[in-house]
Amino acid sequence: xxxxxxxxxxxKKPGASVKVSCKVSGxxxxxxxxxxxxxxxxxxxxxxxxxxxxxxxxxxAQKFQGRVTMTEDTSTDTAYMELSSLRSEDTAVYYCATWxxxxxxxxxxxxxxxxxxxx
Amino acid sequence: QSALTxxxxxxxxxxQSITISCTGTSSDVGSYNLVSWYQQHPGKAPxxxxxxxxxxxxxxxxxxxxxxxxxxxxxxISGLQAEDEADYYCCSYAGxxxxxxxxxxLTVL
Numbered sequence: 001x002x003x004x005x006x007x008x009x010x011x012k013k014p015g016a017s018v019k020v021s022c023k024v025s026g027x028x029x030x031x032x033x034x035x036x037x038x039x040x041x042x043x044x045x046x047x048x049x050x051x052x053x054x055x056x057x058x059x060x061a062q063k064f065q066g067r068v069t070m071t072e073d074t075s076t077d078t079a080y081m082e083l084s085s086l087r088s089e090d091t092a093v094y095y096c097a098t099w100x101x102x103x104x105x106x107x108x109x110x111x112x113x114x115x116x117x118x119x
Numbered sequence: 120q121s122a123l124t125x126x127x128x129x130x131x132x133x134x135q136s137i138t139i140s141c142t143g144t145s146s147d148v149g150s151y152n153l154v155s156w157y158q159q160h161p162g163k164a165p166x167x168x169x170x171x172x173x174x175x176x177x178x179x180x181x182x183x184x185x186x187x188x189x190x191x192x193x194x195x196i197s198g199l200q201a202e203d204e205a206d207y208y209c210c211s212y213a214g215x216x217x218x219x220x221x222x223x224x225l226t227v228l
């Protein structure tokens with residue numbers, strides 16, 4: 001059984017960066033494909049990007065290109081999502097989720113990390 | 120990539136059936152049988168309910184079923200129960216990206 005445990009809530013000022021972590025247990029990170037999804041307060045889910053094992057690359061939603069970086073530390077089985085140039089509209093709960101291939105679905109989710117951007 | 124279109128809300132009484140629609144385009148829902156559905160209770164992470172249009176993960180009640188016709192996918196919940204009250208989101212493969220629906224709030228009357 002995969003378990004994903006995310007880092008705690010963050011408060012950032014506009015223009016700053018935030019880095020959210022997602023610790024994997026039950027499997028190794030190399031056995032999984034990790035993606036990130038966010039949810040603004042009272043809003044829907046929004047896919048940000050993740051690792052595509054079919055071509056071995058990290059793919060990002062066009063909306064976040066140039067502002068988001070997703071990395072992995074396989075020595076600690078921890079995935080990271082860093083978002084830069086934060087603005088108030090980035091206030092959201094950020095989830096890591098494992099992506100299943102074949103089938104193309106998100107089967108395991110972290111508990112979410114609230115990132116608040118406020119001056 | 121625009122979000123898939125879902126009704127903002129649906130409601131039903133216990134024991135009844137409801138259907139939530141998810142309309143996309145020929146670039147996403149219409150081109151791939153890779154639609155998944157997620158249930159989200161307040162303050163909780165989403166939970167996978169349906170994948171590949173109509174398949175149910177182990178542990179998900181057979182009261183949940185999915186289908187697709189053209190550019191529209193649907194989630195049907197039969198025998199509504201109080202615990203089904205939640206937000207539901209569809210998601211589709213769209214080439215190199217994924218796109219979610221705007222979400223539907225299900226109220227069990």
